Structure formats: structure tokens, C-alpha cells
Amino acid sequence: MRKRTPLIVGNWKMNKTRAQTLDYLNKFVKGVSGIASREIGVAPPFTSLVTASDALKGSNVKLCAQNVHWDESGQYTGEISPSMLKDYNVEYAIIGHSERRKFFGETNDSVNKRVKGALKSGLKVILCVGETKEERESGKTQNVVKSHLIGGLDGIGVQDLLKSIVIAYEPVWAIGTGLNATVEQAVEVHQFIRTTLDSIYGAGTSDKIRILYGGSVKPENIDGFMATADIDGALVGGASLEAESFTRIVDFKEV
Numbered sequence: 249m250r251k252r253t254p255l256i257v258g259n260w261k262m263n264k265t266r267a268q269t270l271d272y273l274n275k276f277v278k279g280v281s282g283i284a285s286r287e288i289g290v291a292p293p294f295t296s297l298v299t300a301s302d303a304l305k306g307s308n309v310k311l312c313a314q315n316v317h318w319d320e321s322g323q324y325t326g327e328i329s330p331s332m333l334k335d336y337n338v339e340y341a342i343i344g345h346s347e348r349r350k351f352f353g354e355t356n357d358s359v360n361k362r363v364k365g366a367l368k369s370g371l372k373v374i375l376c377v378g379e380t381k382e383e384r385e386s387g388k389t390q391n392v393v394k395s396h397l398i399g400g401l402d403g404i405g406v407q408d409l410l411k412s413i414v415i416a417y418e419p420v421w422a423i424g425t426g427l428n429a430t431v432e433q434a435v436e437v438h439q440f441i442r443t444t445l446d447s448i449y450g451a452g453t454s455d456k457i458r459i460l461y462g463g464s465v466k467p468e469n470i471d472g473f474m475a476t477a478d479i480d481g482a483l484v485g486g487a488s489l490e491a492e493s494f495t496r497i498v499d500f501k502e503v
Contacts, residue, residue, distance in 0.1 A: 252458050254474065255414060255481035256498045257289040257312055257374065258488025259342060259462075269296040272491050273303040279495040281308065286481070288498050290488070291342055294328055301336040312374070315348060316341040318358075318365030330369030341366045342483070344376040344400055346420040356399025363400055363413075372412045374460070374483065375400050377441070381421035390440055393417070397444050406449045415441055415459045416483040422463030424485060431472050434461045438478040467496040474500045 264272065269292050280288055291312035292300045304311055317327040333341060343366065344359040359375070366373050377396035379389045401409065417437050422428045429437075438461070442454035461473050462483035473479050488494040 251455060252480045254286040255289065255458055255460060256286060256484065257291060257340070257460070258484050258494050259291045259314060260293060260489060261314070261485060262293055263489055264292060264296055266296050266299040269299045270303055273300060275491040276495060277304065277307045277309055279491060280498050283499050286498070289340055297336045297338065310339045311337055312340040312342060313338045314342050316343065316362055316366050316371065318361040320369070330366055330371050333371060334369060338371065340372045340374050342374045342376065344396065346376065346378055346418055346423060356395060359400045360402050363404065367404070367408050367412055372414070374414045374416050376416045376418050378418040378420050384419065384421060389437065393437060393441060394444050397441065398448070401448065406453060409449060410456050413457070415457060416462050417441060417459060418462035418483060425464060428464035428469060431476060434473060435476050435478050442478065465497060467493055470497045470500045471503060475503045
């Protein structure tokens with residue numbers, strides 16, 4: 249019996265026009281309408297949020313955003329505020345994704361500010377952590393993941409953590425590369441994340457926190473990841489871009 253409700257989220261990144269979004273969601277919503285006992289989300293690009301919001305009304309699929317700014321308004325060209333996202337019925341915001349860190353200069357400090365801004369507005373957060381190939385090969389995985397957790401959660405109380413935050417472990421070397429961590433590698437880091445959360449917030453806290461795996465998740469490997477007690481779902485990139493593929497991932501088989 250699972251302790252925590254699984255969460256499967258598709259991160260479309262910079263893909264799909266409004267027309268493509270509507271076509272996809274018309275198929276996907278029908279395909280997953282009968283799937284229960286798990287939470288489902290999609291994170292389209294900002295330009296498709298209004299289309300997705302309308303298409304998802306009355307469905308069992310939650311709308312997610314790929315990022316969010318920490319302020320409600322201001323001189324931040326190109327940014328999107330929490331209230332703007334809530335205007336489209338967005339429930340979750342992905343924060344701290346490795347591509348934001350790599351290409352757009354995100355730091356633990358900016359990630360933490362975004363987390364606090366999201367929580368203040370009532371958005372839930374999917375906080376991403378994970379190491380690069382070089383960091384893993386040099387034995388720094390735990391140090392990097394711990395710094396992401398401590399930095400991203402700085403000043404966040406346990407009640408906000410339990411109510412509104414999901415952690416996503418995404419080994420950077422497995423994102424968009426076709427590589428993925430083995431189940432054993434993923435579980436090892438997930439357990440380390442739980443140990444770290446317990447050290448910050450108190451023993452047993454991590455039993456109530458969902459931790460997702462992300463990194464070349466596919467229909468062919470989702471069942472293996474979800475067969476473990478410490479992996480509570482997946483943040484899916486490329487394999488979420490086809491409705492049939494993502495439906496199979498959402499409909500993972502319990503073993």
C-alpha cells in the first residue's frame with residue numbers, strides 16, 4: 249500500500265502551439281479520464297496556458313507552469329507572476345529546473361525567492377534538484393542535491409513544505425540524453441533526499457513528502473521506477489509530448 253499519492257507531470261518545455269496544445273489535450277484528457285489513485289498534471293508553455301486551462305476544465309488533469317516569478321508585478325521583462333498563473337487556474341509551478349539553472353542563470357537564491365513567491369500566492373511547487381554528469385562522476389551528487397534542497401527551502405516552514413511542495417530529483421545527465429538513472433541510482437538519491445529533509449524538519453517529515461524522478465522517463469521504464477517505495481511519481485519531458493506515450497506513463501502498472 250502506497251504511503252503517498254503518485255504524481256505524474258508532463259513538462260512540455262518549449263514545445264507546442266495553441267492549436268497543437270488543444271489537439272493533444274483533447275486526446276489526452278479522454279485517455280486518462282478513467283485513471284484514478286494518482287494525480288496528473290501537464291506544464292505547457294506560457295503561450296498555451298489559456299488554451300490548456302479551457303481544455304482541462306472538469307477533467308482530472310491539473311494545469312502546471314514551467315516557472316514563476318517571485319513578485320506579483322514589476323519591471324521584470326519576460327517574467328510571469330503568481331497571480332497571472334492563478335488567473336488561468338494553474339495549480340503547480342515547476343521551480344529550479346536544471347535547464348533554468350544552466351541556460352538562464354538560476355541560483356539557489358533565485359529559486360528560493362520563486363518558491364516563497366509561489367507559496368505566498370497559494371501556488372503549489374515542484375522543486376527540482378539534481379547533479380550534472382561531472383558532479384556525479386566526481387562524487388559530488390549528495391553535496392549538490394543537499395545544497396539545492398537547503399538553498400531552495402531556506403526559510404520555508406514545515407507546514408508549507410507538507411502542504412504545498414513536491415521535490416523532483418532530476419539528474420541533469422539524464423535529461424534529454426536518452427540516458428536515465430537506474431532504479432537503484434534513483435532510489436539511492438531519493439532516500440538521501442528523505443534523510444536530508446528529516447535532518448532539516450525533523451524525523452518522519454519525509455514520509456509525508458512526495459519525491460518524483462525525472463530524466464528520460466519513458467513508457468518502457470516507468471513501471472520499474474514506480475515499483476519502488478521511495479519514488480512517488482515522475483516529471484516527464486520528451487515522452488510527454490505525445491499523448492499516447494504520456495497516457496501510458498500516467499497509467500503505469502503497479503507491481
